[in-house]
Amino acid sequence: MIRNEYRHGAVLGLTVAEIFILLAFLLLFTLLGFLTDTEEEKHELAQTSDLESAPVPWVRPEQYEALIREYRIIQQEREKAIATIEQKQRDHAQLQSQIESLKQEIGQKQEEVDLANLAKIDSESALNMIEKKLDTVRYEKQAVERELYIQKKGDQPACWYTIVPEGGGGYREKRNYIFDVAVFEDGIALTERPAPEGGAYDDNGGAYDNERQELDVANLPYGRKLSDEEFLEAVRNISDKGREREVRTYPCVFSVKVWDLTPKSAKERWQYVHYNLIQSWFSTFVVQDETWTGITE
Structure with a gap:
């Protein structure tokens, strides 16, 4: 049986000689480290001494000053x-503060302006509505006045007339005639009349002489007897313009003076021409006490 035990004269299982050998190695390693540190210190000291020994340039005292x-x-x-820079920064901050204040004031003013504009728009809208209503009322009033004005003129108001005073302080319209007509047994004749003075100024019309030219009354077939068809062909256009509001602002009828120059045996002819031809297109006044000045043959 093998026994593990320390040998006589051994420390930690080593002999004294072995321990001395280990100590010698440790001392050698320690000496080697010390020598290495010493060399590094010498090297650093050498560098420092080189720097300190470098020449320093000489500067005069006045240059230092x-x-x-x-x-x-x-x-x-x-x-x-x-x-x-600090002052500029403070000024910038102050300006920025003023800008913000101005923005707030502008915003408030803009709100006030917007409110004022809204109020103005509302006021203008209200005024426009009132104006439109007033225009409607004026138009209706004018229409009523026009209707009363036309009704006062009668069923067949004259196209040409003169306003003359009437008893009781009133006024009436006296008819003016556009031309003269004579009825013969064998035809119808026309005689020219000058245009009456003045014009239908109460109806915003022009002078009668201008209207006579526009109606081309001067070029009617005067001075010869016309057949019934020729008579209607010559005068129908004038009558139509009066009835179709091309002369007045309302339908009107031109007036003519009429002479009965038929013999007693042809009174049926007179009745037919007077009532069926002439009065169908014109308002007539049958002359009794004036002499016909136109053609007779």
Whole structure:
């Protein structure tokens, strides 16, 4: 049986000689580390001594003073620049604050302007509505007045007339005649009349002489006997313009003077021409006490 035990004279299982050998190695390693540190320190000291031994340039005292003055000037300029920048920043902040205040004021003013515009628009709309209603009322009033005016003129108001005074302080319309007509047994004759003076100014009309020219009354076939068909062909256009509101603002009828120049044996002819031809187109006044001045043959 093998027994594990320390040998006589051994420490930690090693002999004294082995321990001394280990100690010798440890001392050698320690000495080697010390020598290495010493070499590094010497190297650093050598570099430091080289720097300290470098020559330093000589500067005169007045140059030092000039450099110090320049440094102080530069320092002062720097401080001034810093102060200017800080002042600009404060001014900028103040301007920014003023801009914000102005924006708020502008916003308030804009709101006031918008409200004022809305009020103005509402007022203008109300005024426009009132004006439209007033225009409607005026138009209706004018229409009623026009209707009463036309009714006062009668069923067949004259196209040409003169307003003359009437008893009781009133006025009436006296008919003016556009031409004269004579009825013969064998035809119908026309005689020209001058245009009456004045015009239908109460109806915003022009002078009767101008209307006579527009109606071409001067070119009617005067001075010869016309057949019934020729008579109607010549005068129908004038009558139509009166009835179709081309002369007045309302339908009107032109007036003519009529002479009965038929013999006693042809009174049926007179009745037919007077009532069926002439009065169908014109308002007539049968002359009894005036002499016909036109053709007779």
